[in-house]
Amino acid sequence: xxxxxxxxxxxxxxxxGLEEAIRGIQRRDAMEQSGQAYVVAAMCHRRLAFCALxxxxxxxxxxxxxxxxxxxxxxxxxxxDDGHGADPRFLCATREFPFIDALAxxxxxxxxxxxxxxxxxxxxxxxxxxxxxxHHFLHQYCLKLRGVGTADLSAxxxxxxxVLEGSSDTYLELCRTLxxxxxxxxxxxxxxxxxxxxxxxxKLTRDSGPNDELRKTEGALFMNGLxxxxxxxxxxxxxxxxxxxxxxxxxxxxxxxxxPTSAWMKTESQHV
Numbered sequence: 001x002x003x004x005x006x007x008x009x010x011x012x013x014x015x016x017g018l019e020e021a022i023r024g025i026q027r028r029d030a031m032e033q034s035g036q037a038y039v040v041a042a043m044c045h046r047r048l049a050f051c052a053l054x055x056x057x058x059x060x061x062x063x064x065x066x067x068x069x070x071x072x073x074x075x076x077x078x079x080x081d082d083g084h085g086a087d088p089r090f091l092c093a094t095r096e097f098p099f100i101d102a103l104a105x106x107x108x109x110x111x112x113x114x115x116x117x118x119x120x121x122x123x124x125x126x127x128x129x130x131x132x133x134x135h136h137f138l139h140q141y142c143l144k145l146r147g148v149g150t151a152d153l154s155a156x157x158x159x160x161x162x163v164l165e166g167s168s169d170t171y172l173e174l175c176r177t178l179x180x181x182x183x184x185x186x187x188x189x190x191x192x193x194x195x196x197x198x199x200x201x202x203k204l205t206r207d208s209g210p211n212d213e214l215r216k217t218e219g220a221l222f223m224n225g226l227x228x229x230x231x232x233x234x235x236x237x238x239x240x241x242x243x244x245x246x247x248x249x250x251x252x253x254x255x256x257x258x259x260p261t262s263a264w265m266k267t268e269s270q271h272v
Contacts, residue, residue, distance in 0.1 A: 006216045007055040010047055018044035022265055035086035038076035042098045045069040045264060049101070050217040053250055063252050066105040068264035070114060073098035075261075077117035093119045093135040094127045103142070103227040106254040108234075112146050115139035133160040134171050138227065141178070145234050153179055170196050174228060183237050190229075194222060194244055222246050 021041040024031040031037040045068040052061035073096070080086050089095075096118050102111040118139050122132040137156045143149025157179065160172050174189040201219035204211040222245040229239050229246065242248040 006212055007051045010213060010217070011051040011055070014044040014047040014051070018048075025265070033085060035076050035080070035084075035090040038072050039090045039095065041264060042069040042072040042101075045072065046097060046101055046223075047217065050221060054216070054220055057249060059249055059252060062250065063105050063256055064259050064263075066101040067107060067110070067258045070098040070102035070105065070107060070110050071259075071261050072264045074110065074114055074117070077114065081117055088123060089126055091119055092123050092127045092132070093139070094131045096135055096139070097223070099135075099139065099142075100223050100227040103230045104223060104250070104252065105258075106230065106252050106256060107258055108142075108146065108254070110258070111142055112148060115142050116148070129163045130160060130169060130172075133163065134175070137175050138231070141175075141231060145231065171224075178228065178232060178237075181235060181237065186232060186237060187239065190225060190239075190243065194225065194246070197222060198244070220245060221250060226250055 018041055021031070021037045021044065024037040025041070029037075031040070045065045049062045049065035049069065052058045052065055076084075076086070076090070080091065096114065099111055099114040099118065102108075102114055115138075118135070120136065122129050122136075133156060137153065137160070140149050140151035140156065141153060144151065144153065157172065157176060160169070160175075164172065170189060170193040174186065174193050177186040177189045197219070201215055204215060204219075206212070222243075225243065225246045229251070232239055241251065
């Protein structure tokens, strides 16, 4: 299936999923009570952001949907912080893709708000610890850069190394170079991470299902890479303007005016 056709199909399914999630939230049904409806809404907006950039080359729409994703997550985390129930599956640190979206959108205050509410403990039955440590490090690194975090970042990296038990992880090396402010090493580690991802995506079974969607979205646009580049820029590291799977069109500037915080709840007929 051509990429454009696949993305159009994804856009349609995402709009449908978003409308269903919004209805569930408005009805306060079981999906809302578990928190799943907010996670679905955020993921649908992220997918719509992919479509906006990869199918339409529209960075403003890309930006808007990334903000919607982050606002949907922030609403869930605030509700939970105020006592709303939620299934632990939807609160894991590894579910914090909207934090990545907020960084990619250049919404630093929103990224900080999400990081402050994110889980700080590994859920062993729900996520791998090395995956948790990647997200936890990024959350705490962002908080520290903004002057509101006190976590020992080196200790997080040391624990990550222990968990790997001698295995390599390009993300760990990338985070090390970020913490050490090593410009050349950061660039090399980012390229190694990109190469590792490209290799992983090339091994996915070719079909018209979830693997095809992954290849044409996450495989084509490296969102974690965008977030890492944002963190590097925040501390003054020079980076290349464009990398494979990180096109310059996706490098949004800081300071864009975000949509209203409740705009993520609007359906297609209300101009999502």
